[in-house]
Amino acid sequence: MTQADAHLDGLAVASDSPATETLEAILNGEHPAKLAIADWAREMLTDPTLEERDRDCTFWREGWKRIGAKGLLGLLASPDFGGQGHPFTAGLLELEGLGLGCRDDGLVFAATSQVLTVGLAMERFGSPEQTAQWMPGFVTGETIGSFSMSEVDSGSDAFSLQTTATPTGGGYVLNGTKSWVTMAPVADVFIVFATTNPDLGRWGITAFCVPATTPGLTVGENRPKMGMRTTPFADVTFSECFVPETARMGAEGAGASIFTSAMEAERGFLLVGSIGALERVLDDAVAHSRTREQFGEPIGSFQGVAHALSEVKLAHESARLLMYKAAALQQQGASSMMAAALSKLAGSQGALAGALTAVEVHGARGYVTEFGVERDLRNLTGGVIYGGASGIQKNIIARLLGLPA
Numbered sequence: 350m351t352q353a354d355a356h357l358d359g360l361a362v363a364s365d366s367p368a369t370e371t372l373e374a375i376l377n378g379e380h381p382a383k384l385a386i387a388d389w390a391r392e393m394l395t396d397p398t399l400e401e402r403d404r405d406c407t408f409w410r411e412g413w414k415r416i417g418a419k420g421l422l423g424l425l426a427s428p429d430f431g432g433q434g435h436p437f438t439a440g441l442l443e444l445e446g447l448g449l450g451c452r453d454d455g456l457v458f459a460a461t462s463q464v465l466t467v468g469l470a471m472e473r474f475g476s477p478e479q480t481a482q483w484m485p486g487f488v489t490g491e492t493i494g495s496f497s498m499s500e501v502d503s504g505s506d507a508f509s510l511q512t513t514a515t516p517t518g519g520g521y522v523l524n525g526t527k528s529w530v531t532m533a534p535v536a537d538v539f540i541v542f543a544t545t546n547p548d549l550g551r552w553g554i555t556a557f558c559v560p561a562t563t564p565g566l567t568v569g570e571n572r573p574k575m576g577m578r579t580t581p582f583a584d585v586t587f588s589e590c591f592v593p594e595t596a597r598m599g600a601e602g603a604g605a606s607i608f609t610s611a612m613e614a615e616r617g618f619l620l621v622g623s624i625g626a627l628e629r630v631l632d633d634a635v636a637h638s639r640t641r642e643q644f645g646e647p648i649g650s651f652q653g654v655a656h657a658l659s660e661v662k663l664a665h666e667s668a669r670l671l672m673y674k675a676a677a678l679q680q681q682g683a684s685s686m687m688a689a690a691l692s693k694l695a696g697s698q699g700a701l702a703g704a705l706t707a708v709e710v711h712g713a714r715g716y717v718t719e720f721g722v723e724r725d726l727r728n729l730t731g732g733v734i735y736g737g738a739s740g741i742q743k744n745i746i747a748r749l750l751g752l753p754a
């Protein structure tokens with residue numbers, strides 16, 4: 350066997366390996382797993398009431414059930430809980446397909462939050478009793494979880510939170526209000542961060558798993574917002590809310606580490622639905638630019654339009670590659686802090702800029718409500734805020750570059 354043959358032989362052996370599967374997920378924007386879910390979503394999640402639900406801020410329960418029945422809420426969860434136990438790259442491919450095929454970006458955001466934020470945190474940090482109680486429902490969608498960290502006065506500076514968990518006989522008493530909590534109005538259980546000892550700063554922060562039915566827990570009204578209006582979102586107030594010691598996730602004071610770990614996954618991957626949506630936005634804008642004629646020419650033949658759409662392609666491809674790089678690193682157990690921060694920035698800024706270009710390219714049709722183009726722009730704006738605002742991602746990158754804090 351020549352050296353070249355040996356090399357080829359090695360490649361052939363490697364073609365079924367996890368590393369090759371990962372590479373395939375990264376490089377193949379037309380991956381069959383992604384396209385199959387996109388096709389399924391176009392068929393099963395196209396909902397004629399979307400425009401009305403977007404106006405009224407209504408969550409689509411039936412769509413949620415279909416996503417659960419398809420197994421998409423259990424993509425990453427262990428088979429012990431009924432999940433598919435996929436590595437990140439394989440799971441993200443299907444979530445990307447969901448974003449591509451489903452025009453209800455808010456429904457996709459709800460699903461990705463359950464999989465990537467709530468589900469991952471519960472599986473990694475919940476006690477055996479907590480995971481046994483909540484994970485199977487998270488996987489089927491019968492149970493909805495929320496992740497409650499932010500407060501009115503503690504957003505980017507998350508560890509300055511004011512919600513307290515005062516140790517008392519056999520448990521803790523929670524007091525305080527969490528803000529902007531995704532899925533709160535429909536949630537069955539909340540992962541909540543509070544301080545068990547304000548004098549310890551971040552080392553006093555502790556995580557709890559609190560069922561929505563707990564006395565003293567009140568969920569506010571669904572708050573209308575600019576985009577992702579079909580994902581319900583509210584404040585959650587704890588008033589002399591007693592939880593038993595078994596509600597604690599991890600040790601007292603471990604909350605900051607749990608939050609940091611959850612954020613690394615969230616900033617790396619939470620934009621996956623928006624990256625799928627950006628591909629759809631680009632496809633629609635290209636189709637429109639090929640058929641819409643002005644001055645006797647398709648508008649896509651004008652360099653101004655063609656170059657603007659080329660920029661969207663660049664933004665989409667960059668965001669996608671950075672997200673799968675972060676995924677490959679995390680599934681190898683390597684540090685992905687830089688890759689995740691870059692992924693969050695590229696995904697959110699690329700999606701926002703791309704959706705704005707799409708509005709411009711569609712002209713008045715982009716600006717009126719009935720074609721849904723402006724809805725994508727509103728939906729894709731929030732990514733620069735949730736999961737750590739862009740300024741925070743840039744701080745992380747600057748620190749990792751060695752710039753002074």
Ligand SMILES: Cc1cc2nc3c(=O)[nH]c(=O)nc-3n(C[C@H](O)[C@H](O)[C@H](O)COP(=O)(O)OP(=O)(O)OC[C@H]3O[C@@H](n4cnc5c(N)ncnc54)[C@H](O)[C@@H]3O)c2cc1C
Binds near residue numbers: 495503530532738744
């Ligand atoms: C759609 C949506 C869903 C959300 N879902 C949840 C949820 O489920 N659970 C939850 O806990 N929270 C949630 N949030 C809240 C979100 O995490 C916070 O909005 C976010 O962390 C930013 O905090 P803030 O809104 O208080 O903005 P601020 O922290 O006040 O930031 C305002 C601006 O200042 C900049 N800034 C702040 N500090 C710095 C700094 N040190 N350096 C540079 N720039 C800085 C930011 O980049 C931003 O542009 C959600 C928010 C949105 C919009």
